[in-house]
Amino acid sequence: MTISTALDALSQLLGQRLSRSKPDLDQHAASESYYPPAPPDAVAYPDTTEEVARLLAICTEHGCPVTGWGAGTSLEGQAQAFSGGVVVDFRHMNKVLEINAEDMDVRVQPGCTREELNTELRTTGLFFPVDPGANATLGGMAMTRASGTTAVRYGTMRDNVLGCQVVLADGRVIRTGTRARKSSAGYDLTGLMVGSEGTLGLVTELTLRLHGQPEAVTAAVCAFPDMHGAVQAVIETIQMGVPMARIEFVDAAMARIFNAASGATMPEVPHLMVEFHGSDAGVREQAETFGQIVADHGASGFDWATRPEDRTKLWEMRHRAHWSTLAGAPGKRALVTDICVPISALARAVEDTAADIADSPVNGPILGHVGDGNFHAILLFDPDDPAELDAVKALSHRMAERALALGGTCTGEHGIGIGKRAYMQAEHGDGWQVMAALKAALDPHNILNPGKLVPQAG
CATH class of the missing domain: 3.30.465.10 (Uridine Diphospho-n-acetylenolpyruvylglucosamine Reductase; domain 3)
Structure with missing residues (x-):
């Protein structure tokens, strides 16, 4: 049983929709994160569920690894074919x-x-x-x-x-x-x-x-003199049950990046970015309650965005934070962290992380979906400098361990892939072995995205 035999059979099934061209392999080799390229042996473009079923039956018969591919935006190497084999690109199944x-x-x-x-x-x-x-x-x-x-x-x-x-x-x-x-x-x-x-x-x-779709939507940005006040305002807002649609935190470094990349005029201090959904009356009441809470924590400089185009600009700026950070640091790559903690532990987790980054030789703006205790640091490093890569890995490791010690998780939304497997035993204990048993029951030949998420087979 060999990969080449499987590819011959898949070529008969898919024809030109099984590609072995170098551009296709290179396109499916990398991710948004720092992991090295890992080109597959072929890329399949199925049109139907029936083709996917036949593809997997062939790959199981010949022991050929199979990795699913969507848009290639995963951050822990989930879609990279580190074991070779076939990447299944679902771009034709997009209806x-x-x-x-x-x-x-x-x-x-x-x-x-x-x-x-x-x-x-x-x-x-x-x-x-x-x-x-x-x-x-x-x-x-x-x-x-x-x-x-x-x-x-x-x-x-x-x-x-x-x-x-x-x-x-x-x-x-x-x-x-x-x-x-x-x-x-x-x-x-x-x-x-x-x-x-x-x-x-x-x-x-x-x-x-x-x-x-909500009847009314409004969004705002407000500044804080320090990180502690901003995070405490988030905690109080959530504990009071204010129904926020979004509540995002960015630190002073991220505000500086927004100004450079998007032409914003944010003071270079920590900020909260918020949005309310509901009826006209409900949104007004939520905004007033939030305004009272954050004022008690030193907030200033409210900038309200009620027009759709202004809200779109605001959230596009937030969504582009990763790419804006890289654009402002030519030649750098990023390791993006992703911890999540109970809301009561959020202030300690954010402040300890900020202090840790400040004491390190690398830069790393902090931002995140703090309304549910989830935040990120975009840790920048020179890919040609092993010492910098070691430094950001050490920072990421301490963040994950800190989250687990506070009753949280090593990943709030990015997933495990290969990057977070080292923390699964500490987070799940024997439950991780149960995951491995489920994997072995459904995929006894370990062809589906091998090396990811569960303990290494064998």
Whole structure:
């Protein structure tokens, strides 16, 4: 059993939609993060679930590794083929299959992006709220259990995937979940698949929960004299139950980057970026309550964005933080951290992280979705300087250990891939071995995204 034999069989199945050209292999070799390129042996572009099923049956028969690919925006190497084999690119399976406006759900193929879906939904009065920033595919978002700026109100992909169609390693096609809003029927296979990072099967359809477009939306930015005041304001806002749609934190370094990249005029101090959704009266009440809370913590310089174009500019600036940071540091790469802690531990986690970065030889602006205790540091390093890479890895390691010590997690939304596997035993204990047993049961030949998420086979 060899990869080359599998590729010969796949070529007969897919014809020109199995590519071995160097440009295609190079395009599917890298990720948004610092991991080195890992080109696959071939890239497959299936059109149907049936083709995916036949592809996986062939790869299982010949022991050929298979890695799913959406938009390539993952940050822990999930979509890189470190074991070679076939990358399955779902760009041809990108349709919105069925919109059920009355039931507020939709059925889509995995290659459809969140922006494409919301464009299709514009006339329905509904929208899909999960917003990780990048225009990721919905299949990739489900596989990494993504979230983003709106998770504090609308939840993560875990909360918004009702069911899915999955092709298992041996080519069997199963459906998980239903369109009903709840069920007590057996194991939650949908929950098992969401966040599995392509290690248990390849998703070929998703049924997603939709939400009504709010009557009124307003957003604002406010400045704080120090990091402590900003984080304490977040904690008090959440504990008082103010229904924020977004509440984002950026430190002084990130404010400086926004000014340089987007022409903003933010004081170079910590800021909160917030958004409220609801009725006109509800939004006004929420904004007033928030204003009172943050004023008690030293906030100033409120800049309200009520026009859609102003809100779009504000959140585009936030979503482009990663790329803006890199653009302002030519020749650098970034290791992006991703810890999440209980809200009561947020101030300590952020302040200890900031002090740790300040004592290090590298730069790393801090920002994040602090409304649910999740924040990031964009740790910059020279890829030609091993000492700098070691320094950012050490910072990331201490952040993960700090999160676990505070009762949190090593990753709030980016997932495990290869980058966070070292923390899985500490976070899950024997539960990590249970994950390995599930993987072995569904993929006994370990062809699905091998080397990711679970303990190394063998």
